[in-house]
Amino acid sequence: MNAIMNCIAVLVTLVWCFSWICAKHHHHNQEKDKVLKYLLEPPVYAEVTACRGHMAILPCMMMIKPAHYRVKWTKIEPLKTGVQNIVLITTGHEDKKYGSLGPRASLLRAHSLDVSLRLTDLELEDDGSYRCELINGIEDENVIITLRIEGVVFPYQSQRGRYRFTFFNAQEACAEQDATLATHKQLYRAWTEGLDWCNAGWLNDGTVHYPILHPRPACGGGLLPGIRSYGPRHRAQEQFDAFCFTSTTKGSVFYIPGPLNFVEAEHACRKEGAGLARVGQIYSSWKFQMLDRCDGGWLQDGSVRFPIINPRERCGGVTELGIRSFGYPSKSSRLYGVYCYR
Template identity: 40%
Template structure:
């Protein structure tokens, strides 16, 4: 069975039952006796661009590729020499792909592929008022209201490893305040000075105020864009989505839609009264040539924009 957890630094198990193909052999009393052949287990990671070896196990020894050291193990080997189950930790989206397992014993062998899609996305969230206004409890509530949960330190680290960069301090689930920086600059040095990495303020009092990092795992529906020549006020946008058998999408749902490839160069209302739009194809007129979920903030509710709806 395959047990897959989300993005951003949770554990998954890839379990494969490899059935040995053993031929029936008639005993030859004159044949020399020999020790049974040991199983050889090999795991590789396959993408369109390359095939990379993860590990090879034989004769009770395991050789793990440098990239996977400290985050991949054979669960039952060598106690069960034919068990090819592996466990990989600290997942990020770059781990999505095809994993191939090969088990051989002498000239007999079996193999299978497992397709893995790492789910989930971490996003920064700011309250409707202004920067750094969320207590710890309000931060958790803000994530839930936006179709997400407050991110864990491991999830933020995984997002950083995937290239996430944000110079805004935000709450995490362990009551710490952190932010990920790849290109340090003076306001964003934090505790690492000129070095890239996830900055931390450590554990903070729950009544202090910051932004928050949320984690959205998956959707049970789809986000779609609705437009009008005259556009909509916030409440007109809500009514428009209802007319279409849907509701205004949350910020977390729009981030998940963006991760799945949604690209619309028009700002639209979301359920929290923010106005945002998802860009996957960079162009100057759409968010300055940057990809991501772009935002215009929280305009007056009578301002006119399009709408992003969600249908379950």
């Protein structure tokens, strides 16, 4: 009798789930198939790529200009909890700007039907999806454009060792290294570009993941390659590493030979009108300026690293390009040079 009741319960659950999925799919198709009357679908593709510090134009065109209308630009993903990230609203005669993006936002207005959004001095946090919504009385329709800040994701852990960051610690740690917590999309793209890391780290939505290209016993064993997920975790109580994201910088990283201890390294950079490079800055220079150096050097956080574009035998014999790390040696060690940023 119990077995029959259990089977019935399972069947009811399956039917409910199937109905919910169908309803969601139907609703999604209705939204997707909605015929636009006033706005044009995004031309060619709906993703714009730009670098930090540069300008981006998110296209939005009207086919017809209603007599009375409003166009509202909103950042919809990633969205800060409990906040509607309105960027700009225009009536065609007056533009109002909102939030931290507002001062850097304006409409392109290349012609009378153009309501494309122009963003200047792009920041890491500008990455995400934006909605251009036309409101005409009770009618409204919208198109979605994605802005992708071109950059690099890097794993980061505390000087005190593995898994020492709460979510809030991870946010601060990335910010201190000229970066921000990565999004899931950024981590996924980094995985497709070769990121393989066995330690789990926080992402910007409070979830924890790690990317695996080459499965091994310590990293999920025989599971297939992919992004392994721990799901949402308690932001204040649980501790992991961090996955940080950075982009191009206005300055550049250069190397001063040693041997220097940490204090001597600081003085050496200052003498050149520079400061110790941050981890995000060395990753940026490696990614965008092809920085390639086989010498370990101090960084601002007390770690010692070196960037490799062309792997060779005398650089540890590792076959993959990347940023190599010696961890956090004693700051009194006089074995390394220094990477400075200016």
